Amino acid sequence: xxxxxxxxxxxxxxxxxxxxxxxxxxxxxxxxxxxxxxxxxxxxxxxxxxxxxxxxxxxxxxxxxxxxxxxxxxxxxxxxxxxxxxxxxxxxxxxxxxxxxxxxxxxxxxxxxxxxxxxxxxxxxxxxxxxxxxxxxxxxxxxxxxxxxxxxxxxxxxxxxxxxxxxxxxxxxxxxx
Amino acid sequence: xxxxxxxxxxxxxxxxxxxxxxxxxxxxxxxxxxxxxxxxxxxxxxxxxxxxxxxxxxxxxxxxxxxxxxxxxxxxxxxxxxxxxxxxxxxxxxxxxxxxxxxxxxxxxxxxxxxxxxxxxxxxxxxxxxxxxxxxxxxxxxxxxxxxxxxxxxxxxxxxxxxxxxxxxxxxxxx
Numbered sequence: 302x303x304x305x306x307x308x309x310x311x312x313x314x315x316x317x318x319x320x321x322x323x324x325x326x327x328x329x330x331x332x333x334x335x336x337x338x339x340x341x342x343x344x345x346x347x348x349x350x351x352x353x354x355x356x357x358x359x360x361x362x363x364x365x366x367x368x369x370x371x372x373x374x375x376x377x378x379x380x381x382x383x384x385x386x387x388x389x390x391x392x393x394x395x396x397x398x399x400x401x402x403x404x405x406x407x408x409x410x411x412x413x414x415x416x417x418x419x420x421x422x423x424x425x426x427x428x429x430x431x432x433x434x435x436x437x438x439x440x441x442x443x444x445x446x447x448x449x450x451x452x453x454x455x456x457x458x459x460x461x462x463x464x465x466x467x468x469x470x471x472x473x474x475x476x477x478x
Numbered sequence: 479x480x481x482x483x484x485x486x487x488x489x490x491x492x493x494x495x496x497x498x499x500x501x502x503x504x505x506x507x508x509x510x511x512x513x514x515x516x517x518x519x520x521x522x523x524x525x526x527x528x529x530x531x532x533x534x535x536x537x538x539x540x541x542x543x544x545x546x547x548x549x550x551x552x553x554x555x556x557x558x559x560x561x562x563x564x565x566x567x568x569x570x571x572x573x574x575x576x577x578x579x580x581x582x583x584x585x586x587x588x589x590x591x592x593x594x595x596x597x598x599x600x601x602x603x604x605x606x607x608x609x610x611x612x613x614x615x616x617x618x619x620x621x622x623x624x625x626x627x628x629x630x631x632x633x634x635x636x637x638x639x640x641x642x643x644x645x646x647x648x649x650x651x652x653x
Contacts, residue, residue, distance in 0.1 A: 472546025478523030
């Protein structure tokens with residue numbers, strides 16, 4: 302049997318109960334092994350990304366997962382990747398941003414944070430409020446650059462001073478015991 | 479050097495027995511346990527079951543910690559504490575925090591812990607103490623006492639995706 306190789310399998314489409322079960326069962330029966338995965342609903346859509354180890358190439362994996370995804374009306378995408386496990390990048394800072402929804406919040410905040418040395422480890426954002434008065438809420442975790450948290454705090458203070466969004470930075474002081 | 483057990487070693491899920499004799503053997507074990515703690519990267523605590531001894535002994539020392547940003551809340555630091563037969567007798571407040579473990583490499587997760595505790599324990603000479611602990615130190619003690627009861631931080635994981643348990647929000651909501 303050929304050596305299993307890592308692929309990133311992405312599936313999106315209208316959400317309904319049972320998608321994860323149907324797709325992962327098909328993968329299991331096809332001899333795959335899952336690595337790290339992330340599933341979230343975005344605007345009512347089902348989205349998932351899964352590291353999948355499979356002996357075949359990307360098209361063989363797509364053929365394996367395809368029927369179960371198609372039955373559920375989902376789009377599927379597979380690319381070969383370098384799978385790096387057991388080398389987690391632990392975030393040391395959490396940033397929360399929220400304000401009245403408008404275009405450009407994510408670009409403005411993440412550009413300033415990137416310039417201040419932040420490497421984003423995970424990010425998600427939501428549109429809440431009412432249809433008439435939508436609010437945008439973004440939470441991210443990242444790893445500060447060599448300058449530490451101070452440059453990030455300065456960058457966020459500047460953004461806050463310009464108005465329109467509230468920002469909060471908290472350090473993630475992980476405890477190892 | 480004592481070997482650190484890693485999950486899923488079943489000994490990590492056992493309930494440890496109280497230490498009965500405060501003798502040289504116990505003191506030698508506490509010293510060896512401290513040596514094992516210091517070998518870990520930025521490890522603020524260690525408990526006997528993590529090295530395969532199912533007795534109620536743990537060490538906590540948060541004095542070497544470098545916080546990224548002051549929390550603005552009370553943070554005690556009692557230095558190195560050898561805790562024999564520790565008992566948490568009071569709890570107050572709840573806070574979410576990120577934890578990892580020598581026995582669970584390459585993963586950290588969010589756990590809810592009491593912000594303040596009152597801890598009764600003996601030391602390796604048998605002397606009893608009662609301490610009030612706050613913040614990171616209180617969290618570390620809860621993590622280690624859990625080990626003595628066969629509980630890992632994995633047993634207490636909450637969502638990593640959102641800081642749902644901001645103390646500030648809670649106080650606001652209570653008004």
